[in-house]
Amino acid sequence: MEMCLLKDFEKYLKNETNSSVMALANLCSKYDFNSNSIKNKLKNLDDSFIFNEINSKQDNSSKIINDYFSKFNVKNKNVLRFILHEVIDNMYDHSKFKNAYSLAKNNGGFVDFCLIDDGISIYKSFENNKIDFMDDCTSILMAINGKSTKQINGYVSRGYGLNNIVSLINDSNGSILIVSGCGLIYINNNNVFKKSIRNKCIEGTLIAFRLDLTYDFENFYDIIDGHQNFKED
DSSP, rough: TTTTTHHHHHSSSSGTTTTTHHHHHHHHTTTTSSSHHHHHHHSSSSSHHHHHHOSSSSSHHHHHHHHHHHHOEEEEEOHHHHHHHHHHHIIIIIIIOSOOOEEEETTTTEEEEEEEEOOOOOHHHHHHHOOOSHHHHHHHHHHHHEEEEEETTTTTOOHHHHHHEEEHHHHTTOEHHHHHHTTEEEEEEEEEEEEOOOOGGOSSSEEEEEEEETTOOOTTHHTTTTTOOOOOO
């Protein structure tokens, strides 16, 4: 993977060139998963980064979330628990990953998170389940808007977990970046931007987001019980 995976996209989003969400995502994506050194490189970052390895054999999401609770002052723990569980559960349910990592960095009132896996990517999961889509960006948007490859009693179900995540982040004036295969989607204040990165594709999926952990999320249960449709601007 190239160090400048997001460089062109940062220029495309001129008002976001200094976003630490972008910087953290770029940091995670610049290492090739085929290299044995990725784990050590991420693990040995300076002390401002909190590194966790996601276990491919046994779900350790609760341990990772509790680690973040011990490091950050979280006003509504249900929100962070919900978001991280959903992201990591998606890895276990869909990605078939061998390696996956989580990074977090405190940036004042906000905390930036980045989770990345070397799985089959969203588009490949759709292909395997014979779900039609136009391109990699479209597959990401379809996943955000509820298209799921999870089957219940033999039928593909709707999956609003990712949709709820984006809605919660939007509600707190945060932002989220999802890169999978050759598609890149960035959502900020209900504005949806997409970009094809065919010459800078990644294996697997990267999700980076900024969240205000001091936000009270009074409407948390209303958001996760609902559905918001996200469309490209």
